[in-house]
Amino acid sequence: MTLWPDHLFLVGCGNMAGQMLSRWLTCGLDPARVTVLRPSGKAVADGVTVMTDYPAALPAGATVLLGMKPYQISDVAEALAPLCAADTRIVSILAGTLLADLRARFPQVRDIVRAMPNLPVGLGEGATALFTDSRTAPQAREAVDTLICPLGLAEWVADEALFNQVTALSGCGPAFVFRFIDALAQAGEALGIPADQAARMALATVQGSATMAARAGDSPGQLADRVASPGGMTREGLNVLDADDRLFRLLIDTLTAARDRGEAMGRGE
Ligand SMILES: NC(=O)c1ccc[n+]([C@@H]2O[C@H](COP(=O)([O-])OP(=O)(O)OC[C@H]3O[C@@H](n4cnc5c(N)ncnc54)[C@H](OP(=O)(O)O)[C@@H]3O)[C@@H](O)[C@H]2O)c1
Incomplete structure (x- = not known):
C-alpha cells in the first residue's frame, strides 16, 4: 500500500483541510499530485495547483477531500458529482453530514469515508475519527487509514451514531x-x-x-x-x-x- 493517493483534490483548503495538507506535504506528498479548489484562489504551497472553479474532469483514481463548510455541500455536490467516477474516492471532513447524505449526493462513488480530524493534525499530533460503511472497499478503507496516519492518531468508529460524540470530544x-x-x-x-x-x-x-x-x-x-x-x-x-x-x-x-x-x-x- 503506497502512502499517497495518485491525485488529491481538495474542495476548500481553510483552517482544517489546510492543516492536513500542510502535514502531508511535510511528510513527502508530491505537491504536483495536489489540486485545491477554493473561491479565493489563494496560493497554498509551492507546486500545488489552485483553481477557483471546477475542472472539466477529475484525474483518474482521484481522492477528493471535502473540506469546505457543511452548509456548502448542496452547491459543491451539484458541481462535483458529475465529475466523479466509480474510482473516485471521497473523504469528507464536514461536521454533521451523514454518510447516507453523501451517498445520496454522490451515487456513482463507492468509496466514501467520513473523517473528523482536529487541528493538531498539522503537527502530526492530531486525533482523527473515521467512519465508513460496508459499501466502501476494504482497500479504500486501508488507503484512507494510511493517508490519515501521518496526521497522528486514527480511530475508526464502528457506529455512525457515535460520530457526533467523538467530534465533540476530539474535533472540538x-x-x-x-x-x-x-x-x-x-x-x-x-x-x-x-x-x-x-x-x-x-x-x-x-x-x-x-x-x-x-x-x-x-x-x-x-x-x-x-x-x-x-x-x-x-x-x-x-x-x-x-x-x-x-x-x-x-x-x-x-x-x-x-x-x-x-x-x-x-x-x-
Ligand atoms: N476547524 C476545525 O477545527 C475543524 C475540525 C474538524 C472538522 N472541521 C470541518 O472542516 C470543514 C472546514 O472548516 P474550516 O474551519 O477549515 O473552515 P474555513 O477555514 O472557513 O475553510 C473553508 C474553506 O472552504 C472554501 N470554500 C468556501 N466556499 C466554497 C465553495 N463554494 N466551494 C468550495 N470551497 C469553498 C474556502 O475557500 P477560501 O480559502 O478561498 O476562502 C476555505 O478554503 C468544515 O466542514 C468543518 O466541519 C473543522
Whole structure:
C-alpha cells in the first residue's frame, strides 16, 4: 500500500483541510499530485495547483477531500458529482453530514469515508475519527487509514451514531483544552502571579503533563491520584475539582452541547 493517493483534490483548503495538507506535504506528498479548489484562489504551497472553479474532469483514481463548510455541500455536490467516477474516492471532513447524505449526493462513488480530524493534525499530533460503511472497499478503507496516519492518531468508529460524540470530544477538544489553559493562567493571575508568567507556566504545565500522560503506562486518572498525597496541596486542589463530580459534569455538559449542535447541523439547521 503506497502512502499517497495518485491525485488529491481538495474542495476548500481553510483552517482544517489546510492543516492536513500542510502535514502531508511535510511528510513527502508530491505537491504536483495536489489540486485545491477554493473561491479565493489563494496560493497554498509551492507546486500545488489552485483553481477557483471546477475542472472539466477529475484525474483518474482521484481522492477528493471535502473540506469546505457543511452548509456548502448542496452547491459543491451539484458541481462535483458529475465529475466523479466509480474510482473516485471521497473523504469528507464536514461536521454533521451523514454518510447516507453523501451517498445520496454522490451515487456513482463507492468509496466514501467520513473523517473528523482536529487541528493538531498539522503537527502530526492530531486525533482523527473515521467512519465508513460496508459499501466502501476494504482497500479504500486501508488507503484512507494510511493517508490519515501521518496526521497522528486514527480511530475508526464502528457506529455512525457515535460520530457526533467523538467530534465533540476530539474535533472540538482542542478549543476546550485551549480554554482550560487560559483559565488555569487566569486563575494563577487572580491569585497574584504576573499575567505573562502565569500564561507561560499554565501552557508549559499542560504541555508537559500531556506528554507525560501519553508516555506513562498508567491512566491520567491514576497519575492524578499518584501525585496527590493525602493532606498535601495537590489533593486539596483535586478535592475542589472532584467535589460533586464538578469537572466531570461540566465536561459532560460541554460535550453534550457540541454533540447536539452536530446533530442539528445533520438535520440542516
Ligand atoms: N476547524 C476545525 O477545527 C475543524 C475540525 C474538524 C472538522 N472541521 C470541518 O472542516 C470543514 C472546514 O472548516 P474550516 O474551519 O477549515 O473552515 P474555513 O477555514 O472557513 O475553510 C473553508 C474553506 O472552504 C472554501 N470554500 C468556501 N466556499 C466554497 C465553495 N463554494 N466551494 C468550495 N470551497 C469553498 C474556502 O475557500 P477560501 O480559502 O478561498 O476562502 C476555505 O478554503 C468544515 O466542514 C468543518 O466541519 C473543522
